[in-house]
Amino acid sequence: MISSRLPTPALKARLKSGPSIGCHWLSLGSPAIAELAADAGPDAIVIDTQHGLWDRSTMESAIGAVAGRAPVLVRVADQSDWAIGSALDAGAHGVIVPMVNTADECARVIGAVQYPPVGRRSGGGARTSADFAAYRGAAQHLVASVMIETAEAVEAAEAIAATPGLDLIFIGPGDLTLSLGAGQGTPAFEAAVAKVMAAGKAAGVPVGIFTTGIDQALARAREGHALVVAAYDVAVTRSATAQVRRFQQEAS
Numbered sequence: 001m002i003s004s005r006l007p008t009p010a011l012k013a014r015l016k017s018g019p020s021i022g023c024h025w026l027s028l029g030s031p032a033i034a035e036l037a038a039d040a041g042p043d044a045i046v047i048d049t050q051h052g053l054w055d056r057s058t059m060e061s062a063i064g065a066v067a068g069r070a071p072v073l074v075r076v077a078d079q080s081d082w083a084i085g086s087a088l089d090a091g092a093h094g095v096i097v098p099m100v101n102t103a104d105e106c107a108r109v110i111g112a113v114q115y116p117p118v119g120r121r122s123g124g125g126a127r128t129s130a131d132f133a134a135y136r137g138a139a140q141h142l143v144a145s146v147m148i149e150t151a152e153a154v155e156a157a158e159a160i161a162a163t164p165g166l167d168l169i170f171i172g173p174g175d176l177t178l179s180l181g182a183g184q185g186t187p188a189f190e191a192a193v194a195k196v197m198a199a200g201k202a203a204g205v206p207v208g209i210f211t212t213g214i215d216q217a218l219a220r221a222r223e224g225h226a227l228v229v230a231a232y233d234v235a236v237t238r239s240a241t242a243q244v245r246r247f248q249q250e251a252s
Contacts, residue, residue: 007093007141011071015206020221022230029053034062038069048075050098060090084112089125094143096170101152103159110165113144143167149175154192161203169200171209
């Protein structure tokens, strides 16, 4: 069973060579929904512990429920070693780390993902210690991803992308619009996205972006984004409430 939980080269290879990965993004904190999401065979599942309703126990349960069926990335709460290490100890195949604004911050993230002598990650975890020798050998395949979501980070995109060991840059549009003072789709916003994409291409680092629905996901995938959000549990639930409202209006 442990072999199905080990990180493999497949996810990194797919990010670099394509086609684009359409993930199912989960914020509602339900391991049951994670299991249902895995049944659909997504390219990847992302568990959002920054803005989502997950705690350590439900995160670990969700990752266990989908083990071997879909790679799991965790958008951690912050850049701390504890947040990154907890997600990886739970069995995540990588992390997406928010609000990384400089190359120095990016390097610290990468150090938190890998064990010594490459990094400084602490060894442990009930799941990863089931066969720690095998897990440590496979840890080189963990995905280290950072989010660019401020004007400061966009300006530092080339330096961030050039950080050794970085596997993915992920653009956070919500916070980026707040930082730029420009909405999605505006020239200023799209110029920032293009700047990050160019930095990633120059450094050989794939770039992804958060999307809110299938149409936007497909459009961004066609632009060359390596990771997009094909389904989002909050949006799916909201669409169900819209169906209820329609019933109430049309059945009355």
